[in-house]
Amino acid sequence: ILNVEQSPQSLHVQEGDSTNFTCSFPSSNFYALHWYRWETAKSPEALFVMTLNGDEKKKGRISATLNTKEGYSYLYIKGSQPEDSATYLCAEGPGGYQKVTFGTGTKLQVIP
Amino acid sequence: GAGVSQTPSNKVTEKGKYVELRCDPISGHTALYWYRQSLGQGPEFLIYFQGTGAADDSGLPNDRFFAVRPEGSVSTLKIQRTERGDSAVYLCASSQDREAGELFFGEGSRLTVL
Numbered sequence: 312i313l314n315v316e317q318s319p320q321s322l323h324v325q326e327g328d329s330t331n332f333t334c335s336f337p338s339s340n341f342y343a344l345h346w347y348r349w350e351t352a353k354s355p356e357a358l359f360v361m362t363l364n365g366d367e368k369k370k371g372r373i374s375a376t377l378n379t380k381e382g383y384s385y386l387y388i389k390g391s392q393p394e395d396s397a398t399y400l401c402a403e404g405p406g407g408y409q410k411v412t413f414g415t416g417t418k419l420q421v422i423p
Numbered sequence: 424g425a426g427v428s429q430t431p432s433n434k435v436t437e438k439g440k441y442v443e444l445r446c447d448p449i450s451g452h453t454a455l456y457w458y459r460q461s462l463g464q465g466p467e468f469l470i471y472f473q474g475t476g477a478a479d480d481s482g483l484p485n486d487r488f489f490a491v492r493p494e495g496s497v498s499t500l501k502i503q504r505t506e507r508g509d510s511a512v513y514l515c516a517s518s519q520d521r522e523a524g525e526l527f528f529g530e531g532s533r534l535t536v537l
Contacts, residue, residue: 343523354427355514357525400465405522410479411456415465
């Protein structure tokens with residue numbers, strides 16, 4: 312993996328379904344992995360920043376895991392709600408003192 | 424204000440014109456980033472400032488693009504001789520000067536070059 316890659320590019324789920332998406336990143340020279348939520352007509356907002364292999368973070372119904380050795384992170388949403396509809400971006404880089412590189416995002420649409 | 428402020432929110436210009444986009448970061452944030460987001464793509468890194476200096480400008484696509492941050496706070500992205508391909512949302516973000524600092528984004532400046 313040379314760049315930050317995300318999959319799927321988009322998905323539609325029914326309200327109440329749980330879902331997850333993937334972020335892959337170069338495992339060499341790893342600093343930190345970021346997840347952001349970007350709602351239409353708003354600015355991207357940070358969900359999590361993770362640095363340690365095996366890290367797991369949770370905020371309400373959203374959680375994320377990190378595997379720095381194999382270079383991937385998963386974002387999970389439990390019991391999706393229409394307000395979860397947004398583009399979810401992951402990014403790699405230390406933030407604060409060096410460049411942060413973003414993936415292309417996963418666009419989630421939750422159908423009521 | 425408490426957040427990152429970007430102006431203008433929308434800018435329509437003609438091919439060949441000069442454009443300036445402004446970013447006012449969160450007070451006290453020494454790190455400032457510019458990204459460009461085209462339709463269907465993720466944010467593309469342009470330039471990163473640490474204080475007044477451009478620590479990494481490797482993402483600027485060509486010499487028509489230039490950015491400054493003269494006093495270590497407000498930054499201006501300058502685009503000369505605009506082309507239709509420059510049309511995009513330009514995002515600014517700031518961060519505290521610490522490792523693994525999250526980025527705080529503005530709402531972006533949408534540039535349309537006719």
